[in-house]
Amino acid sequence: MPVSTDQTRDRLAGVLTEPLAASGLDVEAIDLTPAGKRRLLRVAVDKDGGVTLDDIAEATREVSRILDETDVMGEQPYTLEVSSRGADRPLTEPRHWRRNVGRLVTVTLADKASVTGRIIESDDTRAVLDVDGTSTEVGYGDVKKAKIQIEFNRKES
Known part of the structure; x- marks a missing residue:
């Protein structure tokens, strides 16, 4: 039985939250959407004082490493985007x-x-x-x- 997008998103949160927290980053959002034959995985991160481009680059390397070491994304190809939380997201925490x-x-x-x-x-x-x-x-x-x-x-x- 195929794994649903929600189940994959929950599994991603489970494997990404702790390692990124060790780098001082909070996982603010994980979005997984179909994009033709691929999927688009967007991970939004933030931290006190805001994130820098260096923080985004480090987070991208860490997320990529974790995804390479696990089967959480399955076999279907995907594109990874890591970004800041953005000013347009609602304040929820x-x-x-x-x-x-x-x-x-x-x-x-x-x-x-x-x-x-x-x-x-x-x-x-x-x-x-x-x-x-x-x-x-x-x-x-x-x-x-x-x-x-x-x-x-x-x-x-």
């Missing part, structure tokens, strides 16, 4: 909030209210936003969706 302190975020709350503010601090359970000069606490359990807003002309204060 406390570490995402911590890594984005100082950035502007739009948050949709469970009660459907929306708030936009700058993250001024965060911990394991909540973040504090500066919303038009007022500190607003947002518990992660109340967040339905949160995305960083890209600021092209932000003046550093």
Whole structure:
């Protein structure tokens, strides 16, 4: 019986998470999609302070080594892409909030209210936003969706 994409993704997470964590990297996403006769494997990584091109190169070598040493990808050919988490991914973990302190975020709350503010601090359970000069606490359990807003002309204060 063929292995499903979800099963392969789970197996990939199992074999990649620990070795990349040993390099100081968090596996943020694993996407596996068909691409003609091949598959496209995308692995997104991140770390405190952000990832550099050297981090991506090291992660690519490590992922490639692991995939060569295991049968997790099976026999079908694939293309590997390793990248940073990217600014467009939603904030879903406390570490995402911590890594984005100082950035502007739009948050949709469970009660459907929306708030936009700058993250001024965060911990394991909540973040504090500066919303038009007022500190607003947002518990992660109340967040339905949160995305960083890209600021092209932000003046550093």
